[in-house]
Amino acid sequence: MTTATLDKEELRELVADALDVELEELTDDAHYVETLGVDSLMGLEILVQLEKRFGVKISEEEFGQITNFGQTFNLLNAKISHV
Template sequence: MSGQLAELNLEELREVVAKVLDIEAEELTDDADFVDDLEVDSLMALEVVVVLEKKYGVKIPESELKEFTCLSRAYELLQAKVQAR
C-alpha cells in the first residue's frame, strides 16, 4: 500500500465531500441522502467521485455510482475498495 494514498477516515471523508459540494461539514450527516436531502445533481456526484478516486487511489465503476447514496454508504463502499487495493 502506498504511503501517499490517504487512509479512509469517516470525518475526513465528510470534510472532502462537503468541500466538493460546497456545504458545511455539519450539514453532511452520515445518512443525509445526497440527492433528496442535499440536492446533489449528477455533475456534482461525478465531481465527488473523481476527487475520491484520486484521494484514495481507487476506481469506482459507473455501475456503482448509484450505490453512493449517503456518506455512510459511500464510506462502506470506499472502505472495501481501499482494503482491496
C-alpha cells in the first residue's frame, strides 16, 4: 500500500485557477481575503475543487479556519495522509 503524497505546486496551480489569480500572487502566506480578495463564493469553489480532485471531505468549519495557501496545503496534506 502506498501513501498518497500531495504536490504543493500542483495544489497551488489548482487553487490559483479556482481563484483566478496568478501563481506568483498565491504565496504560502498571502491572506485569501485581505490580500487576494477571496469572497465566500470563491472559497466554496476552492472547497469543491479540493474535494473533487483529492477525494477528501473538508467541513465548512475546517475550511473557514483557513486564511492562506500554506494552511490549505497543511490541512489537505493531513487529510490525504489519513485516507
